[in-house]
Amino acid sequence: MGIINTSRIKSPxxxxxxxxxxxxxxxxxxxxxxxxxxxxxxxxxxxxxxxHADVLVVTGPVNRRxxxxxxxxxxxxxxxxxxxxxxxxxxSGGVFHNxxxxxxxxxxxxxxxxxxxxxxxxxxxxxxxVVLALQKLSKALGVAK
Amino acid sequence: xIENIKExxxxxxxxxxxxxxxxxxxxxxxxxxxxxxxLEVTYFFNMSPGMEMHGLRMTVGKxxxxxxxxxxxxxxxxxxxxxxxxxxxxxxxxxIDFGGHMLLAQDSPVxxxxxxxxxxxxxxx
Amino acid sequence: xxPRTVAPFGPQHPVLPEPIQLKITYEDEKVVDVxxxxxxGHRGIEKACELNEYPKNIYLCERICGICSCIHGISxxxxxxxxxxxxxxxxxxxxxxxxxxxxxxxxxxxxxxxxADAFGFESMFMQFWRIREKVLxxxxxxxxxxxxxxxxxxxxxxxxxxxxQKKKCIEVLREVRKESEALINxxxxxxxxxxxxxGKGVLTKEQAIALGCTGPHLRASGVKEDCRMQxxxxxxxxxxxxxxxxxxxxxxxxxxRCRELLQAIDLQLEAFSKMxxxxxxxxxxxNPPANEAVYRAEQPRGEVFYYAKGNGTRxxxxxxxxxxxxxxxxxxxxxxxxxxxxDVPVIVLSIDPCISCxxx
Numbered sequence: 001m002g003i004i005n006t007s008r009i010k011s012p013x014x015x016x017x018x019x020x021x022x023x024x025x026x027x028x029x030x031x032x033x034x035x036x037x038x039x040x041x042x043x044x045x046x047x048x049x050x051x052h053a054d055v056l057v058v059t060g061p062v063n064r065r066x067x068x069x070x071x072x073x074x075x076x077x078x079x080x081x082x083x084x085x086x087x088x089x090x091x092s093g094g095v096f097h098n099x100x101x102x103x104x105x106x107x108x109x110x111x112x113x114x115x116x117x118x119x120x121x122x123x124x125x126x127x128x129x130v131v132l133a134l135q136k137l138s139k140a141l142g143v144a145k
Numbered sequence: 146x147i148e149n150i151k152e153x154x155x156x157x158x159x160x161x162x163x164x165x166x167x168x169x170x171x172x173x174x175x176x177x178x179x180x181x182x183x184l185e186v187t188y189f190f191n192m193s194p195g196m197e198m199h200g201l202r203m204t205v206g207k208x209x210x211x212x213x214x215x216x217x218x219x220x221x222x223x224x225x226x227x228x229x230x231x232x233x234x235x236x237x238x239x240x241i242d243f244g245g246h247m248l249l250a251q252d253s254p255v256x257x258x259x260x261x262x263x264x265x266x267x268x269x270x
Numbered sequence: 271x272x273p274r275t276v277a278p279f280g281p282q283h284p285v286l287p288e289p290i291q292l293k294i295t296y297e298d299e300k301v302v303d304v305x306x307x308x309x310x311g312h313r314g315i316e317k318a319c320e321l322n323e324y325p326k327n328i329y330l331c332e333r334i335c336g337i338c339s340c341i342h343g344i345s346x347x348x349x350x351x352x353x354x355x356x357x358x359x360x361x362x363x364x365x366x367x368x369x370x371x372x373x374x375x376x377x378x379x380x381x382x383x384x385x386a387d388a389f390g391f392e393s394m395f396m397q398f399w400r401i402r403e404k405v406l407x408x409x410x411x412x413x414x415x416x417x418x419x420x421x422x423x424x425x426x427x428x429x430x431x432x433x434x435q436k437k438k439c440i441e442v443l444r445e446v447r448k449e450s451e452a453l454i455n456x457x458x459x460x461x462x463x464x465x466x467x468x469g470k471g472v473l474t475k476e477q478a479i480a481l482g483c484t485g486p487h488l489r490a491s492g493v494k495e496d497c498r499m500q501x502x503x504x505x506x507x508x509x510x511x512x513x514x515x516x517x518x519x520x521x522x523x524x525x526x527r528c529r530e531l532l533q534a535i536d537l538q539l540e541a542f543s544k545m546x547x548x549x550x551x552x553x554x555x556x557n558p559p560a561n562e563a564v565y566r567a568e569q570p571r572g573e574v575f576y577y578a579k580g581n582g583t584r585x586x587x588x589x590x591x592x593x594x595x596x597x598x599x600x601x602x603x604x605x606x607x608x609x610x611x612x613d614v615p616v617i618v619l620s621i622d623p624c625i626s627c628x629x630x
Contacts, residue, residue, distance in 0.1 A: 018288050020311040023626050024336025024417040026288065027380065031406075034383075034399035048283070064250035065309050066289060069281055095333055099314040100257045101249065120336055120417035147564055171495075172482040173566075174592035176577045189564070189575070193479050194493055196500050198564070220482035220600040224592075241305070248312040248629055257317055 005141045008054055008080070009134055011043030015053035017073055019106070021060020024120030025087035029057060037123045044130060050076040055133060057126075058112075061089040061096050062103045074110045080140065082133040085112045086126055088119045095119075150187065150200035155211060161201050162214050165190045172218045173198065177228045179260045183207065184234055188214070207233065215240035223247070231258040274302065279614065281310045288625040292602075292618070296611055304606040306599060311629040319589040324350055324558055324580075325424060327589065332418050334591060335627040337380065338569045340373035340409075342591075344422045345567045348502075349576040350586075351424060351554075352563035359549040360504075362426040367504040368541050369413065369421055370567075371534040375446070376405040377570035378531040381622050382457065385524060388615045389466040394457065401449050404442055411435060426551025436542055447535045454528045467520035471605040471617035474518055481601045484594045485572020486526040487621050491518035497568035508540050520620040527622075557584050569594055571622045593627035 018026050032039050033046055047053045050073045062070060074083070085106045088094035093104040106112050113136055116129035153161050165172075173189040187202045205211055213236050214221045226247040228234040233256040249257075274297055281289035289310035295303040315334055319327045331346040332339040344366050351358065358366075383398035406416045412431050413419040421428055431439070457463055473483070478491035488495055489512060496512035498505045513529045515522035558580030565576045572594030579587040598621040605617050 017282055020289070020313055020629070021626065022333040022336040022339070022418075023288065023624065024333070024339065027337060028417060031399065031403070034403070035396050036400065036403045050282075061313065063310070063312060064253050065312070066281070069289070069310070073282060095330060096313045096315075096318070099318050100254050101312050101314045119333075120415075122416065147562055166480075169476075169479055171479050173573075174575050174590075174597070176588075176590045178579065178588050191495075194495050196495070196497065196566075198566075218480065218482065219603070220480075220597065222600060223596060246309070248309045250309065257314060 009138045012054045013047045014055040015047045016057045019060035019066045020063040025059035032123045055082045058106045059086045061093045082113045084114045086116045091115045175224045210235045213239045290625045311626045315630045323584040339418045347422045349565035349578045353558040353561045353580045361548045364504045364545040365427045371538045374534045374570045388619045470520045472519045484597045490515045490522040490526045492516045497566045523620045595624045595628045
């Protein structure tokens with residue numbers, strides 16, 4: 001498993017899911033992929049299919065309807081997997097945490113590894129969050145980074 | 146104050162809406178208000194082309210049935226479904242009826258926009 | 271008859287960053303029926319706005335949507351100002367206009383990028399988003415935030431633009447205009463782009479009005495209607511003329527947005543040159559009186575409708591927001607049946623859907 005684990009750390013594939021966020025964090029996640037921030041130079045590739053992904057990037061608070069979708073997506077990602085909650089809403093529910101249709105942060109539904117606060121999160125912080133997740137993953141897999 | 150609002154009775158609603166449809170007006174939206182024991186519904190239309198807006202306002206009891214305007218303007222389908230699930234406004238014969246679960250999920254609170262509705266907290270505290 | 275298949279489009283789909291589900295029924299490659307299932311983005315902001323005090327609602331309203339958040343914040347302040355009514359100082363009006371147009375510039379660049387991505391023109395997507403970063407830098411410099419600016423308060427604006435920032439803004443905007451023109455030239459004349467957009471998702475003038483479409487979607491069908499025509503804020507002083515196309519297909523919608531992008535930059539430059547000196551805010555006295563008001567503003571996606579009802583306390587009795595996508599979604603029910611399955615993403619994107627706006 002040496003080479004597979006090494007490449008997992010060197011080139012993680014991320015999948016982005018928007019719960020019921022305001023879009024602010026989503027466009028910043030997308031901005032990470034574009035020329036100014038360009039995370040692809042670190043080998044990070046954005047995926048549309050959960051079965052290909054290593055890292056799940058979740059934005060926005062969980063509402064009563066997306067909770068099921070989020071659980072489903074999480075179950076489809078193969079192990080080992082990492083979950084990054086991007087934005088204050090995804091961390092705790094943010095300004096919406098008490099609204100009637102909101103359950104709260106992402107950790108109410110699935111386990112979260114890295115929290116990235118901010119409203120809206122800056123792309124630099126998102127990249128930092130992914131790096132932190134990879135350090136955690138390499139420790140768990142016993143691979144030197 | 147909002148200009149150009151006309152009070153109508155429940156039975157006259159469809160005929161009045163039809164007048165706007167014949168005048169090639171554009172439906173803007175409807176607003177539902179909880180007045181305590183009654184519901185107040187205001188339909189807004191834009192006289193196209195131009196930016197002049199007109200309104201039709203009706204006041205109905207909470208258990209009265211209201212005719213659907215989707216037969217005249219298909220676009221009212223979303224707002225009528227929303228008023229139905231948020232305020233419990235009894236709209237009959239909507240073209241596409243989401244059955245009270247267009248925006249709300251199965252386990253969401255029922256008719257949360259009513260003043261008496263126990264609808265969670267303020268958010269952000 | 272070919273067998274019918276039902277495919278769910280979303281709620282998690284690479285083309286849409288946002289959760290909406292379209293249940294598409296198709297025969298072979300032809301779409302027969304579409305049922306939108308929404309509710310994945312519903313939070314309950316209208317109720318939260320009734321329970322919170324009126325100055326706090328600015329932050330909630332800005333978070334209805336992150337892309338058009340600036341104009342949401344401004345529209346909320348305008349509708350609450352109409353309850354008293356409060357007159358905003360002229361400089362604040364100009365500043366609001368400048369930030370509105372700046373957010374329109376960034377939103378249209380974002381949309382043009384996403385459109386290019388929807389038909390697989392990846393390098394065009396990257397180019398548009400590269401230019402967009404310059405506009406975001408201007409927003410960050412003048413307001414302090416890239417996405418949710420929170421620049422407007424009831425009675426005026428929170429910050430002023432000083433001369434140094436103004437100089438920088440004008441310089442960068444001219445640069446952005448030049449670079450966008452070059453890209454738009456490619457987008458509007460490219461053979462492959464035309465093959466994917468011309469004649470797709472056609473909506474006639476009559477249909478567009480009957481379905482209550484708004485914004486660039488309506489103007490692409492030949493209806494000259496734009497909330498900026500009301501002459502509110504500083505638009506009355508600026509030489510504003512709505513942009514209209516006739517064909518009503520995806521290509522016409524693209525052209526409208528391309529031309530609006532350049533127009534938005536011109537409006538900003540004109541507003542900078544005409545901006546008067548003076549106060550930037552007045553303090554509102556007391557609470558919003560028992561009154562009701564409506565306000566309509568032109569967002570990048572179309573007309574936003576704000577209705578507010580006060581009751582004399584610090585809380586509002588009712589706030590209703592009708593966002594542009596809410597009005598544009600019914601047109602999908604007419605445009606999608608009969609199209610080819612691969613055209614679905616392009617047609618859906620051509621209304622510039624903003625789901626978090628729609629469901630609040």
